[in-house]
Amino acid sequence: MDHAEPPQWPSLDHEGVAFLAAGRLCGGYFLFLHGPMSSGKSAWAIKLARNLSMASTHVRTFSTGKVERTKIASRDGQSVPAEWLSPTTRLPSADLIAEKPVLIIDEAQFLTRSQAIELHSLSIRHNLVVVCLGLLWSAEGRVFSGAAALLLCGALTRPLPHDVVCWCGARAVADARPMGPGDSRRYVPVCFDHATIDKS
Numbered sequence: 001m002d003h004a005e006p007p008q009w010p011s012l013d014h015e016g017v018a019f020l021a022a023g024r025l026c027g028g029y030f031l032f033l034h035g036p037m038s039s040g041k042s043a044w045a046i047k048l049a050r051n052l053s054m055a056s057t058h059v060r061t062f063s064t065g066k067v068e069r070t071k072i073a074s075r076d077g078q079s080v081p082a083e084w085l086s087p088t089t090r091l092p093s094a095d096l097i098a099e100k101p102v103l104i105i106d107e108a109q110f111l112t113r114s115q116a117i118e119l120h121s122l123s124i125r126h127n128l129v130v131v132c133l134g135l136l137w138s139a140e141g142r143v144f145s146g147a148a149a150l151l152l153c154g155a156l157t158r159p160l161p162h163d164v165v166c167w168c169g170a171r172a173v174a175d176a177r178p179m180g181p182g183d184s185r186r187y188v189p190v191c192f193d194h195a196t197i198d199k200s
């Protein structure tokens with residue numbers, strides 16, 4: 001029995017964007033790249049959107065959550081316009097099926113379960129490329145509901161390559177609220193060992 005070629009994976013090192021932008025993507029590619037704050041998720045999304053556009057690939061960029069966002073913005077001042085998926089927004093699926101853009105979803109941890117399931121359907125049933133970027137863990141040590149829904153749907157899940165480290169020097173995987181006196185930062189990056197994650 002013949003088997004279809006398995007999807008080709010982008011290498012998720014610094015060449016990853018070029019790999020994706022070179023069009024070496026199969027349809028039906030449903031990827032969730034996660035990382036802590038400051039790991040460059042939005043910068044990665046912007047770079048991917050621009051590179052794909054330069055390669056004449058139709059792209060639609062989205063951001064999610066309760067707070068309206070009409071752009072994806074990175075800490076280095078770059079941005080691209082984005083459509084806002086509020087928790088009550090239905091994906092424009094008919095348009096997406098007709099247009100077949102590459103979908104880039106920033107802040108994907110805020111997707112609702114039904115939005116994640118619809119993205120899965122677009123990807124698998126309609127052969128669309130969907131790249132989601134977001135946080136995996138909340139500062140309270142819970143997997144964000146949108147991230148959990150993406151895992152549930154079988155998105156190819158990979159940590160985004162980054163150099164954010166915990167105070168102990170290990171690679172950061174999550175964020176925590178600082179406990180020390182005088183630390184005014186809202187969140188600090190932490191490794192798995194030092195994250196507020198139930199490990200019992």
Ligand SMILES: [Zn+2]
Pocket residue numbers: 166167168169170190191192193194
């Ligand atoms: Zn640590």
